[in-house]
Amino acid sequence: MSVSTPVSARASRARGTAARLAARPQAWIGGGLLLLLAAGALAADGVSALLGTDPQAVDLLNRLQPPSPTHPLGTDELGRDVLTLMLFAGRVSLPVGLGGALLAALLGTAVGVLAGWKGGRIDAVLMRTTDAVLALPLLPLLILLAAVDLSKIGLGGLGPVESALRIVVIVALFGWPGTARIARAATLSVERQPFVLAARALGVPDRRILLRHVLPNIAGPVIVATTLAVGHVILAESVLSFLGLGIQPPLASWGTMLSRAQELMFDRPDLALWPGLCIFAAVLGANLFGDALADALDPRSGTDLQTEGPGMRPGPAFPLVRRKRRQRRAKTSTA
């Protein structure tokens, strides 16, 4: 990376990452799977109109029909079109996965940066907590949390959308420790960099250092962790929904579809096939893309994340750099 100014260095680093990402077939397969599912969810209305099927309409005369031109994947036990149902379910599963991963990333980054930056006792307490949460048996706790009746703490009358939000919060509550560890490790290596020491010596306030210099430099590993978390959250949501404790009707996710399909497994096994393939594809897509992203951000090693080294750059408004840049610009304009 032999570039003249830090700004173009940043840009060229981003271009380098993008190029390495594009060179990896996993990135294309993973991204393609996710885009395909997202496109399906977005096109749910169109497909429903095209086939003339209404995913909500119960048609008991046409229940459990085999695949046909009007119902490409057949109908379920209430006579609803399976294909349309599945596309609409993507509108629940995918946003829940994304939302849960983002919320977990937010929590994890906050905890990790705080622990790494403050150090000492705060670090010890936060990291012991992180380790403890990481070691807990996740699903039993999720089952317990999902079964809680919120009206008993004065949060009654939740609509279907709120019930989905609730799953997002519950899953994020246990999804943050991974990101927290990564964010802490990255913060620790950034804060030893000369430009951070210089900024501290210049009296730049902590908040500014964190926002301008630390966060941009730990973004890579955190984004990787978040991408991988999308898969984990989709899996967790589908398990909870499959057990009847996740997404509640009238909303349906791929997990709830599987839950109903299980009872008909012996008569119509294909009903269980399609929603499961969707979950599989979504999780696989997120994992493939996340792996490729991790490799692209750090070409030296495989899946383990290294943040130390010459890849890091001071933030855009680093005082010393800005002065130098101004000088350099003055030089080039006179020349």
Next chain:
Amino acid sequence: MSRRLLARLLQSLIVLLLVAFAGYALIGLMPGDPLDLMIGADPRLTSADVARLKALYGLDRPLLERFAHWLLAALSGDLGHSRLFARPVVEVLGPRLLNTLLLMGTSFVLALLLAFPLGIAAALRPGSPRDLATNTLALAFLSVPSFWLALVLIVLFAVVLGWLPPGGTGSGDLAERLRHMVLPVLTLTLGTFGVFVRFVRGAVSEVLREPFVAAARAKGLSTRRLVLHHVLPVALPPVLSVIALHFGALLSGAVVVETVFAWPGMGRLLYDAVLGNDFNLALAALLLGTALTLLANLLADLLHVRLDPRLGEGL
């Protein structure tokens, strides 16, 4: 060493206590507690009656006081009665725990036996077809929802082929029991294998980049000797600690697998207890699961210190 162990033990106990408190508080918030049921069963109950019943059962006391009461009883071995089974919770949990440990233990060992050779083979030739195949397989098993894999296996082996029973534990002779174990163990093993093989491959390939490996190769050591005597001893400790961290996930997997295959283990018990408003049982199962997980981590920590001479005194 012993101080470190003591500190870790204390930490685990604190975590267990916190989980117990959180579980106790959450369970109080679940729908269908005994009072709810009584109110539902008798429409003539007035709010004054409900208040009197609450006072009778001590449900009007502060949460902390009730928890302390429960904790004291639990410490003396009294975890209460199970509502679903009409027996003491301890009696219900015992045999179920053995079933779960059987399922988890078998899957764990099988996953390790698969993951080590395949992970090492993949790490020795990065980018080769066998590396690619191992990675692809690992990622696929990692990403497949375990309950769906279970359903697919049931459809394939029980419905279409008719080779294996779709669920339960079977009764009578050993062969019958083993036949019932195949599908649940297979489901749990495959998912676990996907995770473990990546750990092994990552750790081994990292060690292979070390200068001492190049030196050993230059001296003409066979690959077999290099891996067994030089690479594995270094790669093992970190692998073990991540694998121990995975114990909680293995338990979560067991919950799913037991539920789908009607395997009478602790995971299914917890699920049934939560759905059936059996609060004593749900809490005890949760705590037992947590305690097991913490214990596994503690053991791995000890093993890590034993295997890695760099740790040890002074930590």
